Amino acid sequence: MKKLMMSFFAVFAISMGASAAIDVYEFETLEQELQFKELGHTLRCPKCQNNTIGDSNAELAQDLRQKVYEMTKEGKSKSEIVDYMIARYGNFVTYKPPLTLATSVLWLGPFLVIFIGFGLIILRSKKSKVVDSSSDEQWDADKEARLKALLDDKNDGDKQ
Incomplete structure (x- = not known):
């Protein structure tokens, strides 16, 4: 019985960690969703340096994804969001610096x-x-x- 309880607790603990890593973003239009996905794959994570903010699991990348989500929901354009990120983190945040x-x-x-x-x-x-x-x-x-x-x-x- 004790082994059964320990295995149940281990499976429960592992499944809680796996479900916590999934972020769900809901959008009003398809254009907003496509813009969010494109920005997630074109902006670089300042902490990871060679990962996009969509690929990185760093806390800073999660914060950047959340900010991009909020700005996309507000109706900001792609260039406005990129300009905001450059003003905040420098040209490093883009893969194609000017x-x-x-x-x-x-x-x-x-x-x-x-x-x-x-x-x-x-x-x-x-x-x-x-x-x-x-x-x-x-x-x-x-x-x-x-x-x-x-x-x-x-x-x-x-x-x-």
Whole structure:
């Protein structure tokens, strides 16, 4: 009997935790519901950093979902809600930050690295061609005679 009571209590405790994690949001129109779902998948959780507020279980994400729900129910547009979140949490809350002086490194940095990388590759290849051509001139002048002499000696040795 004691084991039965303990197992019943364990199942009850687990089921209470599972049902507490489900949030239900009711909307007046389908447009409000779609806007809420879209914002839930486009706003980033400031605490989790790589999760949307719809995917995160952090308390801050739950608060943000609740605020988005309230603002959606009030009839606020998507841009008004996003502007509110940016004003409160900064550009980090969006996955596509605008081009500002602070974010210019993020937007322009990859292009700058590619440009500098190709520039270095071109410069190094031009330098190596200049070095190769100077060594070719030395080959023509100094070593050609020695090569002919060696070849003549080998050819003469074959005739005997």
